[in-house]
Amino acid sequence: MGDTLQSLLGHINPYLLQIIVNIGIGIVLALGLNVITGLTGQLSLGHAAFMSIGAFTSALLTIKLGLPFSVNLLITGVVSAGVGALIGYPILRLTGDYLAICTLGFAEIVKVIFLNLEITNKAFGLSVPPPKSSIPLPIMVWVVVILAVVVVSFIHNSRFGRALKAIRGDEIAAEAMGINVARYKVQSFAIGTFLAGVGGGLYAHFISFINPSDFGFLKSIDILSMIVLGGLGSIPGSIIGAAVLSAAPEFLRFMANYRMLVYGGLLVFMMIFRPNGLMGGINFTEVFLKALGRKPHMKELKGKEELP
Amino acid sequence: MLLQQLINGIALGSTYALIALGYTMVYGIITLINFAHGEIFMAGAFVGLLMVAKFKMNFFLAMLVAMITCMVLGVVIERIAYRPLRKSSRLSALISAIGVSIFLSSLAQMIFGADAKGFPETAFPVQQIHIGEADISTLQLLIIGVSACLMLALEFIVKKTKIGKAMRATSEDYNTAALMGINVNMIISFTFALGSALAAAGGVLVGLLFNAVSFNMGLMAGLKAFAAAVLGGIGSIPGAMLGGLLLGVTEVFGVAAGYSSYRDAIAFAILVFVLMVKPTGLLGKKIQKKV
Numbered sequence: 001m002g003d004t005l006q007s008l009l010g011h012i013n014p015y016l017l018q019i020i021v022n023i024g025i026g027i028v029l030a031l032g033l034n035v036i037t038g039l040t041g042q043l044s045l046g047h048a049a050f051m052s053i054g055a056f057t058s059a060l061l062t063i064k065l066g067l068p069f070s071v072n073l074l075i076t077g078v079v080s081a082g083v084g085a086l087i088g089y090p091i092l093r094l095t096g097d098y099l100a101i102c103t104l105g106f107a108e109i110v111k112v113i114f115l116n117l118e119i120t121n122k123a124f125g126l127s128v129p130p131p132k133s134s135i136p137l138p139i140m141v142w143v144v145v146i147l148a149v150v151v152v153s154f155i156h157n158s159r160f161g162r163a164l165k166a167i168r169g170d171e172i173a174a175e176a177m178g179i180n181v182a183r184y185k186v187q188s189f190a191i192g193t194f195l196a197g198v199g200g201g202l203y204a205h206f207i208s209f210i211n212p213s214d215f216g217f218l219k220s221i222d223i224l225s226m227i228v229l230g231g232l233g234s235i236p237g238s239i240i241g242a243a244v245l246s247a248a249p250e251f252l253r254f255m256a257n258y259r260m261l262v263y264g265g266l267l268v269f270m271m272i273f274r275p276n277g278l279m280g281g282i283n284f285t286e287v288f289l290k291a292l293g294r295k296p297h298m299k300e301l302k303g304k305e306e307l308p
Numbered sequence: 309m310l311l312q313q314l315i316n317g318i319a320l321g322s323t324y325a326l327i328a329l330g331y332t333m334v335y336g337i338i339t340l341i342n343f344a345h346g347e348i349f350m351a352g353a354f355v356g357l358l359m360v361a362k363f364k365m366n367f368f369l370a371m372l373v374a375m376i377t378c379m380v381l382g383v384v385i386e387r388i389a390y391r392p393l394r395k396s397s398r399l400s401a402l403i404s405a406i407g408v409s410i411f412l413s414s415l416a417q418m419i420f421g422a423d424a425k426g427f428p429e430t431a432f433p434v435q436q437i438h439i440g441e442a443d444i445s446t447l448q449l450l451i452i453g454v455s456a457c458l459m460l461a462l463e464f465i466v467k468k469t470k471i472g473k474a475m476r477a478t479s480e481d482y483n484t485a486a487l488m489g490i491n492v493n494m495i496i497s498f499t500f501a502l503g504s505a506l507a508a509a510g511g512v513l514v515g516l517l518f519n520a521v522s523f524n525m526g527l528m529a530g531l532k533a534f535a536a537a538v539l540g541g542i543g544s545i546p547g548a549m550l551g552g553l554l555l556g557v558t559e560v561f562g563v564a565a566g567y568s569s570y571r572d573a574i575a576f577a578i579l580v581f582v583l584m585v586k587p588t589g590l591l592g593k594k595i596q597k598k599v
Contacts, residue, residue, distance in 0.1 A: 043399065091580070091583075093587065094583060094587050097335075097339075097341060097538070097542065098542075098587060098588070098589075100341070101535060101579065101583075102579070102580055102583055104531065104576075105535060105577070105579045106576070106580060108531070108572060108573060108576045109576050109577055109580070112569075112570055112572055112573035113573070115569070116569050217527065217531065224403070224406075225406065228399055228400065228403045229403070232397075232399065257418060258414075258418075259414075260410055260411075260414035260417075261411055261414040263407075263410060263414075264407045264408065264409070264410030264412075264414060265411050266407070267403055267404065267407025267410065268388070268389045268404045268407035268411070269407075271393060271396075271400045271403050271404040271407065272389075272392045272393060275393055275397065275400040276396070276400070
């Protein structure tokens with residue numbers, strides 16, 4: 001089966017395929033941060049740190065143990081989520097900007113530790129062999145994307161997700177309603193970092209060379225921009241934000257040297273004209289039904305969230 | 309040895325403090341983490357370098373020009389990128405600030421190139437002064453002296469002048485201040501100007517201290533200064549000074565103790581630790597959240 005899939009992919013322009021895979025990885029990372037920041041309202045500026053933990057764990061699992069890729073990704077995710085929960089437990093007591101700076105600080109510490117570890121080849125970076133799997137990587141990435149979208153949508157509409165939204169709305173009120181705020185925050189952090197770790201694992205095997213410096217502050221900001229651009233707390237928003245920002249550097253490539261300049265300008269421009277994100281405030285069920293020529297029915301809209 | 313490291317630390321720390329003041333003042337008034345602040349610091353360093361190297365200006369004059377240029381830059385940034393977003397969510401303003409930061413650093417890279425540039429040796433003649441066992445360079449004295457003067461000036465403006473009173477009122481309560489007839493927009497612009505001037509001075513001093521000015525110097529310095537501001541209790545001016553000095557001194561002692569490859573992690577490790585113990589920073593006020 002692997003060979004058939006591989007030959008199918010052979011028909012796609014490799015450059016286009018690369019962009020498609022980049023978008024997929026972006027979506028996994030953005031969905032993870034969306035659970036933490038969009039759904040629970042806890043600003044994290046250290047998402048790339050968990051991505052790097054995932055990337056190095058996954059790379060080492062392939063190099064040292066040669067585990068099959070699917071098992072590898074699962075272990076990677078669990079390790080990242082474990083670190084996330086461990087870190088999250090003390091720091092999630094902080095609120096707002098104090099939490100943000102703490103996650104940022106943690107990310108810098110992780111980066112420096114990886115830069116000094118013998119096993120991750122210090123500052124030289126690590127070459128990652130191809131994953132041990134019969135399914136080609138681009139398909140693997142998109143399988144993970146679909147799984148992530150399904151799981152996160154499920155979380156959004158579950159009892160657990162409603163508790164997280166309550167925490168986002170007002171922590172004190174949520175606590176008064178009997179929600180165990182500390183526990184839910186740590187759990188949402190663990191889910192977000194799980195996805196970050198899996199995204200990192202995919203990234204490591206896709207790029208096939210990883211360096212701790214790739215996962216700095218700017219990478220965290222990249223992911224945060226995706227979810228803010230798309231519209232906080234919205235799954236379609238995260239997907240579109242991740243797609244736009246993962247592809248943007250490629251489409252701006254013709255500007256070569258002006259690329260980052262335009263990117264920075266665009267971020268400011270977007271925020272001024274659509275401060276709630278591209279998809280913020282749009283109810284997708286309604287749009288879909290309108291397109292079909294049907295009036296949205298209240299029952300169908302029920303359970304769709306309102307944006308903050 | 310101890311005295312030597314202490315002086316090195318205070319010199320480094322006072323530059324952190326200069327940058328941190330801008331973060332803390334802006335935060336105090338509009339609760340925005342101004343991520344472009346590090347880039348203003350970088351811009352200040354470049355303007356200073358340009359003035360000294362190209363226009364053969366006196367060092368102090370160059371610093372003054374850098375401060376004034378960055379004041380304008382800070383006010384313009386606030387006008388374009390932050391003011392339209394004042395009513396929208398804080399995260400949008402944060403992303404906008406990050407956009408400005410990326411824009412400015414890539415602009416600097418385009419104009420000045422990717423490699424670090426140094427000040428000409430004639431910019432400030434460095435001499436060593438021996439005090440006991442310690443070697444203090446005149447450069448370090450200059451940094452400590454200039455920082456101290458600027459901080460005293462700031463303290464004077466904030467505590468003794470009318471506009472300083474308006475600043476304090478605005479940071480206490482934005483809406484009430486506006487109702488009392490304070491031109492809040494003007495105060496915010498003034499705060500940005502003040503913070504940017506301090507950052508520019510810091511930029512010129514750091515450029516001279518490490519003899520390197522580069523387009524990406526703003527990122528790490530900005531992050532560390534922000535850490536210093538939070539460490540001291542964000543929104544508190546003495547807190548930013550204390551936080552900056554503390555980070556500078558610990559960083560230098562950490563490096564001296566042989567952890568130089570962990571240099572950038574030291575500041576953040578202290579920050580995380582302090583926040584664990586005292587979540588509002590060292591001098592931050594505890595605000596009881598009302599329901």
